[in-house]
Amino acid sequence: MKEFEVIIVGAGxxxxxxxxxxxKAGHQVLLIEQHESFAINNFSSAASPLPILKQFDLPSKVVARYWHRLEIISSNVARQWQSNQNLGVVFDFQKLREFLAEDTVNYGGEVWLGHRYIKHIQAADRSMIVHLKPKHGETMQVKTRLIVDATGYSRAVMYANKQERPDFYKATGIEYLIKVSPEQYHKYADSLIFFLGYKWSPRGYSWIFPMDNHQLKIGSAWINAPHQIIKETQPLRQYTESIIKDYMQLAHYDLVEIHGSILEYSSGLQDVYYRNGIVAIGDAVSTVNFLGGEGIRHGMQGAEIAVKYIDNFLKDNSKDTLKDRSSNPSNKENVSVFSKYQQEIQMYFADKWNLSEQIGKKVYLEYSDARIDQGVSYLKYFTTEDMIDILFYYNFRKVSRGIKRAFLQKLDRLISWIMGGLRFGDRNQF
Ligand SMILES: Cc1cc2nc3c(=O)[nH]c(=O)nc-3n(C[C@H](O)[C@H](O)[C@H](O)COP(=O)(O)OP(=O)(O)OC[C@H]3O[C@@H](n4cnc5c(N)ncnc54)[C@H](O)[C@@H]3O)c2cc1C
Structure with missing residues (x-):
């Protein structure tokens, strides 16, 4: 049976x-992914602000398009911001994941595509025997010290039974990848366009993002929970189609692919981060932001935090044989190593994530269409820089540091708009 120090399940x-x-740190790593190719399950719109490339040492070959304009459109209002420099990227999600897997191999790790995690059992020596099902072939077993659950919303390792799973907020997203004429592409090639409001996207938001080769990503996502005012909606995909037909007025385009996925978010970040030799990262511990649905950067950031603790855990045990470990490092010690991981993640995310959750619930599940129009109209007071801070850094505090008076006034209007029901203490978080 093959042995690895750590097995990471899910190559998102x-x-x-x-x-x-x-x-890269020299550990014996196996990364497994249930799909045989990264072209499958290519679900993410994959937009990010520009610093992500440097922050995570990503090459430009994984970028499909750079953008330098932002637009927000509600039922009756439209606002636009731009810069003469690139503000962000839209990744080719397939290439991004391919690159991370290739880099793992370059650093001496193994990557097995088309291998599905089925279950694991604790061996007598406290190592774990992991059962994998290759796409073509019989179930096989590998041995490891630690399993990382990176299976996204499915949390397939942490929760062996669906019944064990606590309640999550669930959101569904669908996206059309289309190819358009050069003239049409030119209109959208440099912008991230977001749609809010009842006309374009009740209970969530829709978008148009540019890709390369005259392709555009047009999608819609919503929260699967009742709205206080809207009682009936159309199927989700009809909102995406309405953007193509009514907003873009495209008579001709090639539909390259329709894809989509689910996000499941734990209210108040109550996920299980570590249990019996399993550490969870990424969407499996709700690093995706509830308000923006942005999760790539945050999943990678969360992984970096986890890696520090995993590295220490593996180094601490590197002299032990797997057998020795049965009598040596107790599971209790491991729990305390990884409880620090949980604390660090929660310190990093909790404030902003809890506030984003509250704002998201208001905007997507409570506000009237007129109120959403009003909020979008207030955004005219903000500069491009302000908008990047608000949309991508959820960072009202950072924006307000050393701030000019004028900005505080702008911010106050926006906060009053968002407030309508947030408790006073929440307001102090801005
Ligand atoms: C429609 C949509 C649009 C989005 N747009 C953006 C965006 O513009 N920008 C952004 O930053 N984020 C966006 N997100 C969110 C972002 O894509 C996710 O937050 C991010 O992909 C999470 O990364 P992850 O690695 O935690 O999980 P995932 O990307 O979900 O990866 C999990 C992997 O685990 C694999 N897996 C699952 N179960 C098993 C198993 N049993 N065995 C083996 N493998 C398994 C899956 O196949 C998958 O490859 C979007 C999400 C959706 C749904």
Whole structure:
């Protein structure tokens, strides 16, 4: 039976980055992914602000398009911001995940595509025997010290039975990848366009993002929970189609692919981060932001935090044989190593994530269409820089540091708009 120090299950951005860093640190790493190719399950719109490239040492070959304009459109209002410099990227999600897997191999790790995690059992020596099902072939077993659950919303390792799973907020997203004429492409090639409001996207938001080769990503996502005012909606995909037909007025385009996925978010970040030799990262511990649905950067950041603790754990035990460990490092000690991981993640994310959750619930599940129009109209007071801070850094505090009076006034209007029901203490978090 093959043995690895650590097995990472799921080769999304969080799992791929985690595997790459652990392999670089010299550990024996196996990264497994249930799909045989990264072209499958290519679900993410994959937009990010520009610093992500440097922050995670990503090459430009994984970028499909750079953007330098932002637009927000509600039922009756539209606002636009731009810069003469690139503000962000839209990744080719397939290439991004391929690159992380390739880098894992470059650093000496192994990557097995088309291998599905089925279950694991604790061996007598406290190592774990992991059962994998290759796409073509019989179930096989590998031995490891630690399993990383990077399976995204499915949390397939942490929760062996669906019944054990606590309640999550669930959101569904669908996206059309289309190819358009050069003239049409030119209109959208440099912008991230977001749609809010009842007309374009009740209970969530829709978008148009540019890709390369005259392709555009047009999608819609919503929270699967009742809205206080809207009682009936159309099927989700009809909102995406309405953007293509009614907003873009495209008579002709090639539909390259329709894809989508689910996000499941734990209210108040109550996920299980570590249990009996399993550490969870990425969407499996709700690093995706509830308000923006942005999760690539945050999943990779969470993976970096986890890697510090995993590296220490593996180094601490490197002299032990797997057999020795049965009498040596107790599971209790490991729990305390990884409880620090949980604390660090929660310190990093909790404030902003809890506030984003509260704002998201208000905007997506409570506000009237007129109120959403009003909020979008207030955004005219903000500069491009302000908008990047608000949309991508959820960072009202950072924005307000050393701030000019004028900005505080702008901010106050926006806060009053968002408030309508947030408790006073929440307001102080801005
Ligand atoms: C429609 C949509 C649009 C989005 N747009 C953006 C965006 O513009 N920007 C952004 O930053 N984020 C976006 N996100 C969110 C972002 O894509 C996720 O937060 C991110 O992909 C999470 O990374 P992850 O590695 O934690 O999980 P995932 O990317 O979900 O990866 C999990 C992997 O685990 C594999 N897996 C699952 N179960 C098993 C098993 N049993 N065995 C083996 N492998 C398994 C899956 O196949 C998958 O490859 C979007 C999400 C959706 C749904």
């Amino acid at each position: 951005p969080a799992g791929g980055h985690c595997a790459r860093l652990l392999a």
